Structure formats: C-alpha cells, structure tokens
Amino acid sequence: MxxxxxxxxxxxxxxxxxxxxxxxxxxxxxxxxxEVEPGCDLANVTYSETIVPIMETHCNTCHSGASPSAGIVTAEYEGLREVALDGRLVGSVNHDPEYSAMPQGQPQLDECPREQIAAWVDDGAQDN
Ligand code: HEC
Missing domain, CATH: 1.20.5 (Single alpha-helices involved in coiled-coils or other helix-helix interfaces)
Structure with missing residues (x-):
C-alpha cells in the first residue's frame, strides 16, 4: 500500500x-x-546607414543616372522620399499586386530589408 x-x-x-x-x-x-527575423535590427533604421546600402545593392542600377527607370531616382534622397511617401516604395518591394514588383526581374528582397524599408517609411522617410 x-x-x-x-x-x-x-x-x-x-x-x-x-x-x-x-x-x-x-x-x-x-x-x-x-519576432520579425532574428538579428534584424528595426530599432536603429536610418536613411544613410540602412536604406542607402539596400538601394545601392538592388535598385540604383536602374533608378539612377540620366534616364532612370520610370523617372524614379532611388539613388538620391529626394527621389526615394517621393516614392516612399506615396506608397510605391513599400508596395513595389512587398510585391503588392497594385504595384510593379521590384527589383524588376530579380528575386524579392529578404524579409529583413523589406521590414527596414517599411520602418523607415513609417517613421516619415527622414533624411537621417
Ligand atoms: C532591372 C531594372 C530595375 C531594378 C533593378 C529596379 N527597378 Fe524599379 N522599375 C524598373 C522599371 C523599368 C520600372 C517601370 C516599369 C514598371 O513599373 O514595371 C520600375 C518601377 C518602379 C517603381 C514604380 C512602381 C509602380 O507600381 O508605380 C518603384 C517604386 C520602383 N521601381 C522602385 C524600385 C526599387 C525600390 C528597387 C530596388 C528594390 C527597384 N525599383 C529595382 C526597373 C527596375
């Protein structure tokens, strides 16, 4: 027992x-x-440190120079700010069906840079 x-x-x-x-x-x-992605820093996103390198790697080959694609200049702050604030930047990198998928003819950006772009836009697309 x-x-x-x-x-x-x-x-x-x-x-x-x-x-x-x-x-x-x-x-x-x-x-x-x-969590969005382990190791993806969304707290310290700035134009100069975060956004510029993404644009240089994936976008500026087409969106810069004398005749940028669609007249959009991702290589300069003013040009990028314009498409950031009207929704085309986030819409195109997220492959939102209302927008043309970017980068054109290439695989979609990883989740981390897309989240960083969205965070920068949400924060007012500042020149920081
Ligand atoms: C291989 C060339 C190429 C690359 C690389 C490229 N684009 Fe584009 N982009 C174009 C062309 C061409 C258009 C205009 C035709 C179209 O809308 O498909 C365009 C259009 C756009 C538009 C307008 C979309 C709309 O629906 O109005 C945005 C915003 C844009 N690109 C942003 C980007 C960003 C951000 C990147 C990098 C992540 C990028 N592009 C990479 C060629 C490119």
Missing amino acids: QNNMMISHLLKAAVALCVAILVMLSACSSDSED
Missing part, C-alpha cells in the same frame, strides 16, 4: 514536470514567431 502511494506520487510529479516542460517549450516557440 505504502509502495503504491509512493509510485502514484512519483507519477504525478513526473506528469507535472512534463507539463511544465511542454509549457516552457511552447512559450519559447511562440516567442520566436513574434
């Missing part, structure tokens, strides 16, 4: 431990789902 009770106590403790571990595991996985 004494033995049976000990076993049942042990079983209850083991079940409680398993439940606790499961709760912790699920808390961890839902935490990481909330």
Whole structure:
C-alpha cells in the first residue's frame, strides 16, 4: 500500500514536470514567431546607414543616372522620399499586386530589408 502511494506520487510529479516542460517549450516557440527575423535590427533604421546600402545593392542600377527607370531616382534622397511617401516604395518591394514588383526581374528582397524599408517609411522617410 505504502509502495503504491509512493509510485502514484512519483507519477504525478513526473506528469507535472512534463507539463511544465511542454509549457516552457511552447512559450519559447511562440516567442520566436513574434519576432520579425532574428538579428534584424528595426530599432536603429536610418536613411544613410540602412536604406542607402539596400538601394545601392538592388535598385540604383536602374533608378539612377540620366534616364532612370520610370523617372524614379532611388539613388538620391529626394527621389526615394517621393516614392516612399506615396506608397510605391513599400508596395513595389512587398510585391503588392497594385504595384510593379521590384527589383524588376530579380528575386524579392529578404524579409529583413523589406521590414527596414517599411520602418523607415513609417517613421516619415527622414533624411537621417
Ligand atoms: C532591372 C531594372 C530595375 C531594378 C533593378 C529596379 N527597378 Fe524599379 N522599375 C524598373 C522599371 C523599368 C520600372 C517601370 C516599369 C514598371 O513599373 O514595371 C520600375 C518601377 C518602379 C517603381 C514604380 C512602381 C509602380 O507600381 O508605380 C518603384 C517604386 C520602383 N521601381 C522602385 C524600385 C526599387 C525600390 C528597387 C530596388 C528594390 C527597384 N525599383 C529595382 C526597373 C527596375
């Protein structure tokens, strides 16, 4: 009798431990789902440090110089600000069906740079 009770106590403790571990595991996985992307810095987005390098890598080959595509100059602040504030910048990089998908003829930008562009636009597309 004494033995049976000990076993049942042990079983209850083991079940409680398993439940606790499961709760912790699920808390961890839902935490990481909330994050945009691990290591993607959205807190310190600036035009000069964040946006300019993205434009140089993916956009300026077509959107600069004497005859920029669609008359849009992503290589200069004024030009980029214009398409940022009218929604075309975020719409085109996010492949929103109302806009032409950018960068044209190339794979869509990764989630992190797209989130950084959106963060910069949401913050007023400042020249910072
Ligand atoms: C290979 C050349 C090329 C590259 C690279 C390119 N674009 Fe474009 N872009 C175009 C052309 C051509 C158009 C005009 C025709 C069209 O809308 O499809 C255009 C149009 C646009 C428009 C207007 C879209 C609309 O729906 O009105 C925006 C905004 C834009 N580009 C931004 C970008 C950004 C930001 C990048 C980089 C992520 C980029 N482009 C990369 C060629 C390019």
